[in-house]
Amino acid sequence: MVKARLINLALLVLVAGLGVFLWSHFFPNEEKRVRKCLEGLQEAVSFEAGGSLAGTAADSERLRSLLAPDVEVEVEMPGGGREAMSGRAEIVQAAMGARQYLRGLKVELLDVAVQVEPGKDRAACSLTAKATQPGDRDYVVQEMRLELVKQDGQWRLRKAAAIRPLKL
């Protein structure tokens, strides 16, 4: 009797867990949608050497769809100095143009923390971006602070700025 009850309880917990998983999968909350957007950005700017033109075009279109029209990006350049870019077209052009000079690029977004504003149409993120070129031992690391906005039901990057962990 007790054993049967325990089995029923275990089954109930299992079904409830499955229900929560399916619900969050098909109806993700805003934080998950923001994280999905960041994953998309990470994939759109990463590429392998010898990629096809069609692949580059697809990545370009994907990147464009994940950027707000008035997007602003400010990054630290290797060796010092900051580079600022603004506007969707300029950023997509810079990201795709870099493919001509690099043998591939793997971008990873680590330690992502997302904070969605109460209105659920703006979000702030902090993360560590790591960029590696295949075959290179060295990599570039930058802490970034991002602002995302929800436009037409989709989260898009509005602003990205590099943060220095050490200040001089």
Added chain:
Amino acid sequence: MSLDPADNRAAPRWTWKRLVLGRRPKVTLIRAAAMLVLAVVVFKFVLIPVRVDGDSMEPTYRNGSINFINQWAYRSHPPRRGDVVAVRYAGKSIMLLKRIIALPGEEVAIVRGQVMINGRPLQEPYLKNPAPWQLPPRRLETNEYLVIGDNRTMVQSQHLFGAARADRIVGKALW
């Protein structure tokens, strides 16, 4: 020589199962689970295992060497000058390993490779052939520590150093 089958039954049967799980499999599994939980807790909340990547802390730490960051090192006292600490970026996936050379509120400068704290030269026995780095005097905020690598033979512009906020210091290198 005996061929009595009863002898075979009496002899211990050293099977793989016995070798892996021991005489009392239930106790062994409980012990293994406890060890696993302990390892996860220790290596997540107390000692973070790290691999040194880069040469900014040479010769003290070689590229590729393994160390642990003790996150509880500063529970009883604040960081001290000379401590080698891990400074986080957004999180702890990638951290900077640097040495504290100046404490909150101090004035720090580097004159031709010599670190000056409140106008006095700092003795740094861990350095080998420092290059003539220059840093104009600056006073640290009340929550800032100046951290720098031990490899000062590098070109200054290629060495990441500066003031780290106290909340960015994750812990102290174990050795």
